[in-house]
Amino acid sequence: MAKHHVRRSGLTMPVNNPRFLNAVWTRGCDFVNLDLEDSVPESQKPHARTLVKLAIPTAAKGGAEVFVRINHDYVEADLEAVIWPGLSRVNYPKAETAEEIRQLDVIITRLERERGIRPGTVEIGANIETARGVANGYEIASASPRIKDFGGGTGYDMSRDLGVEMFVNFDQFVYGKGELELQTRALGLPVHRAAPFIANTTGSVSDADRAFLAAQASRKCGFREGGGLHPNVIEPQNRGFTPTEDEVIDAKWVFERYRGLQRSGQLFEEVDGRVIDIYEVRRAEELIEWAELCAERNADKAEAVARTKVAEPR
Amino acid sequence: MVPMTVQRFVNDAWRHGADAITLDLEDGVPQRQKNAARTGTKEAIPQVSCGGAEVFVRVNKPYLYADIDAAVWPDLTGIMLPKVESATEVSEASSLLDGLERQRGIEIGSLQLIVLLESALGVWNIRDIITASPRVTQVGLGESDLCQNLGITATEEDDPLVYARGRVVIEGIAADIQPIGMVFPVSLTPRLQPQNELLQLATMARNLGFKGAICPHPSWIGPVNAAFSPTPEQVTYYTRVREVFAEGVARGTAAVPLDGKMIDVPVDEWAKAVLHLAVLCKTRDEAKQRALQQAGSAPA
Numbered sequence: 001m002a003k004h005h006v007r008r009s010g011l012t013m014p015v016n017n018p019r020f021l022n023a024v025w026t027r028g029c030d031f032v033n034l035d036l037e038d039s040v041p042e043s044q045k046p047h048a049r050t051l052v053k054l055a056i057p058t059a060a061k062g063g064a065e066v067f068v069r070i071n072h073d074y075v076e077a078d079l080e081a082v083i084w085p086g087l088s089r090v091n092y093p094k095a096e097t098a099e100e101i102r103q104l105d106v107i108i109t110r111l112e113r114e115r116g117i118r119p120g121t122v123e124i125g126a127n128i129e130t131a132r133g134v135a136n137g138y139e140i141a142s143a144s145p146r147i148k149d150f151g152g153g154t155g156y157d158m159s160r161d162l163g164v165e166m167f168v169n170f171d172q173f174v175y176g177k178g179e180l181e182l183q184t185r186a187l188g189l190p191v192h193r194a195a196p197f198i199a200n201t202t203g204s205v206s207d208a209d210r211a212f213l214a215a216q217a218s219r220k221c222g223f224r225e226g227g228g229l230h231p232n233v234i235e236p237q238n239r240g241f242t243p244t245e246d247e248v249i250d251a252k253w254v255f256e257r258y259r260g261l262q263r264s265g266q267l268f269e270e271v272d273g274r275v276i277d278i279y280e281v282r283r284a285e286e287l288i289e290w291a292e293l294c295a296e297r298n299a300d301k302a303e304a305v306a307r308t309k310v311a312e313p314r
Numbered sequence: 315m316v317p318m319t320v321q322r323f324v325n326d327a328w329r330h331g332a333d334a335i336t337l338d339l340e341d342g343v344p345q346r347q348k349n350a351a352r353t354g355t356k357e358a359i360p361q362v363s364c365g366g367a368e369v370f371v372r373v374n375k376p377y378l379y380a381d382i383d384a385a386v387w388p389d390l391t392g393i394m395l396p397k398v399e400s401a402t403e404v405s406e407a408s409s410l411l412d413g414l415e416r417q418r419g420i421e422i423g424s425l426q427l428i429v430l431l432e433s434a435l436g437v438w439n440i441r442d443i444i445t446a447s448p449r450v451t452q453v454g455l456g457e458s459d460l461c462q463n464l465g466i467t468a469t470e471e472d473d474p475l476v477y478a479r480g481r482v483v484i485e486g487i488a489a490d491i492q493p494i495g496m497v498f499p500v501s502l503t504p505r506l507q508p509q510n511e512l513l514q515l516a517t518m519a520r521n522l523g524f525k526g527a528i529c530p531h532p533s534w535i536g537p538v539n540a541a542f543s544p545t546p547e548q549v550t551y552y553t554r555v556r557e558v559f560a561e562g563v564a565r566g567t568a569a570v571p572l573d574g575k576m577i578d579v580p581v582d583e584w585a586k587a588v589l590h591l592a593v594l595c596k597t598r599d600e601a602k603q604r605a606l607q608q609a610g611s612a613p614a
Binding site for chain 1: 476477479481484485489518522525562563566567568574575578579581587
């Protein structure tokens, strides 16, 4: 069983901005999403491609996983430039059909083989950003074992495809998100970023308070992945997606109570109006496990940062 | 939507600036008046179109052949099919139109279909239904029949049709067919409301992905047209977005800050789409204006 990924926070940034790239390892994010798509102007794309191979280890210096977002229309050229050791995932925007994913899989498989990467290392993130993508979601998510999580159905591209304004005070994406979540759960995959609705009527991408509320609400709905466009949202996302100490203490208490029940052959008990049963203990176990994974991830990142500081003293 | 039985409504329909007028032979017409209503369609079509509106006729599912036969005349834009549950119903209507277009000298394939889904089965089969014929251009819900079919007695507070409405938008846009509709609760129980409230509700409908709405009363038309067209403020703002983004690209960056927001390719493309829609709406308004001016003195 593969280790569960901890991807609470991530920064999507243009790969051709050296200032962003050189600082990204100090930001504390769980992953970095190097962008070749929307934040890179058309004229810069060929140059940006040449930067990816070296950018991967640079972005990973703080222990973050490294992803690359490629262009929907330049799959071959982009994949040739990005499938290198150290890459965890290719994000493929505006996915609309299963066939597109199968083609990606074929090219990635070949490049992994040619470049000495363990087969199956590189995940495919199928980004659903159009109505057609939602409509074909189940087939898309089933198209390759490289798809390890799924979901979406929000964002600027989605709003454009639907012809709706992006920043309104109600959830204009509720159906698409729900439909994708059901498809994902039906396939037994984790849901990638199906955030519950928290209004952003200003359009700000750097609002730390909102990022924390959204992360916390997402976690309570069973989602674990974050990501954003501004360094301000990283810490609040890490915090919002990580269980609090009180929650962990409470979960351990539930776990112990349930062990006591099992010893005495009971199925459930009521303590101060609260029912302790198999459902509660499963929730508690999951929370404890997730908290441990988060702690491990934090330690890994801290170690990587320390290593880098020793290797590159200022 | 104009019931064929009220002559006064039919006579006045052209004056209100609607983009389309649907002459109703179905639920707005009592059973014993169906024949008379049908007979009146041929004359009513040119009458209601003189303000530049497209004309549709809503037919009865049980009387599909007779109603379509009575409705297909020059100046008709298409047929509104209610209570659709399967692709077969669309194919059936489409093949009737094939024959009548040929017989009556109308361009083959030109008549459109607006599909209304009014049952769980219809909502479930939406993809097959709307792709059953290239004539289908718009799709919407018949919300009160749908509630009946689902056994729902709706209260004002909770929208029971979130899923159905979302499905119409997603499947419609995925198939390149325009979803039409309004927001709850006026979508289910239409009523007269102050113009500013209607404008606000129709704007929400646009931001759910709908491209237009069926108006139960002439007072809806102004606010609905306004809500589904880009506002002058939006035109000004998105023109600026495009300028700022173009300057950024010229400098070698495709992520440009503007008033605390980040302008990148999708924002620029959205701006382009809004500005394009604004041009289309303006062209449509001008065409209606010209038709109204010409007709101003003509009909009684």
